[in-house]
Amino acid sequence: xxxxxxxxxxxxxxxxxxxxxxxxxxxxxxxxxxxxxxxxxxxxxxxxxxxxxxxxxxxxxxxxxxxxxxxxxxxxxxxxxxxxxxxxxxxxxxxxxxxxxxxxxxxxxxxxxx
Amino acid sequence: xxxxxxxxxxxxxxxxxxxxxxxxxxxxxxxxxxxxxxxxxxxxxxxxxxxxxxxxxxxxxxxxxxxxxxxxxxxxxxxxxxxxxxxxxxxxxxxxxxxxxxxxxxxx
Numbered sequence: 001x002x003x004x005x006x007x008x009x010x011x012x013x014x015x016x017x018x019x020x021x022x023x024x025x026x027x028x029x030x031x032x033x034x035x036x037x038x039x040x041x042x043x044x045x046x047x048x049x050x051x052x053x054x055x056x057x058x059x060x061x062x063x064x065x066x067x068x069x070x071x072x073x074x075x076x077x078x079x080x081x082x083x084x085x086x087x088x089x090x091x092x093x094x095x096x097x098x099x100x101x102x103x104x105x106x107x108x109x110x111x112x113x114x
Numbered sequence: 115x116x117x118x119x120x121x122x123x124x125x126x127x128x129x130x131x132x133x134x135x136x137x138x139x140x141x142x143x144x145x146x147x148x149x150x151x152x153x154x155x156x157x158x159x160x161x162x163x164x165x166x167x168x169x170x171x172x173x174x175x176x177x178x179x180x181x182x183x184x185x186x187x188x189x190x191x192x193x194x195x196x197x198x199x200x201x202x203x204x205x206x207x208x209x210x211x212x213x214x215x216x217x218x219x220x221x222x
Contacts, residue, residue, distance in 0.1 A: 037155075042212045042215060044212070056207055084169065098162065099204065101145070102159070102162035108156060
C-alpha cells in the first residue's frame with residue numbers, strides 16, 4: 001500500500017541551527033502539507049503546497065519556515081533558525097487534487113531543539 | 115473557521131470492553147477523517163468518512179453530516195488500541211482542522 005515516508009524519525013538540534021525535514025509523498029498525489037503537533041496538544045496545520053507553490057499557510061508559518069519540492073519525489077520543510085518552541089512532531093501529508101479528498105499522513109519527525 | 119470538538123477527552127477501559135468516541139463539528143463538511151496516534155506518535159489513518167458508515171475489523175465509524183457529528187466505535191478493545199484518537203475536518207480549504215483528541219487507555 002502506498003505511504004508517505006518521512007526522514008529522519010527523530011532529530012535533535014541546537015537552538016539557532018537550520019534543520020531540513022524530508023518527506024516523500026504518495027507518488028500520484030499533487031497536494032502536499034506540513035502539520036505540527038507540540039507535545040500533548042492537537043495537530044495544527046502549517047502549510048499546503050500545490051503546483052510548485054504555497055497554496056495556503058497558517059500564522060505559525062512565518063519567515064523562518066520554507067517549503068520546497070526540489071525534485072519529482074521529495075517535499076521538504078526548512079526551519080532556518082530553530083527556537084526552543086519549535087520542538088514538536090512534524091507531520092507531512094499528501095492528497096489527490098480536489099477539495100475534500102483523503103489526506104494521508106507520514107509517521108512524523110520528532111524535532112527536539114536544545 | 116470550523117470548530118472540531120471531541121468527547122470524552124479521556125477514556126479508560128478494560129480489555130474486551132466496547133467504546134464510542136464522538137466528534138462534533140460546527141459547519142457542514144464534505145470530508146471527515148479519523149486517526150489513531152499510537153504511543154510512538156505516529157498518525158494512522160483509520161477512516162475517511164464524509165457520510166454514512168464504514169467498518170474495518172473491530173472499528174467502525176458513522177458520520178451524520180446533516181447533524182454535524184461523527185462517531186467512532188471500538189468493539190472488544192485490546193491494549194494495542196491505546197493511544198489518542200483524532201477526528202479532523204476541512205477548514206474551508208484543503209487543510210484539515212483537528213480536534214483535541216480522545217486519549218484511550220485499555221488496561222489488560
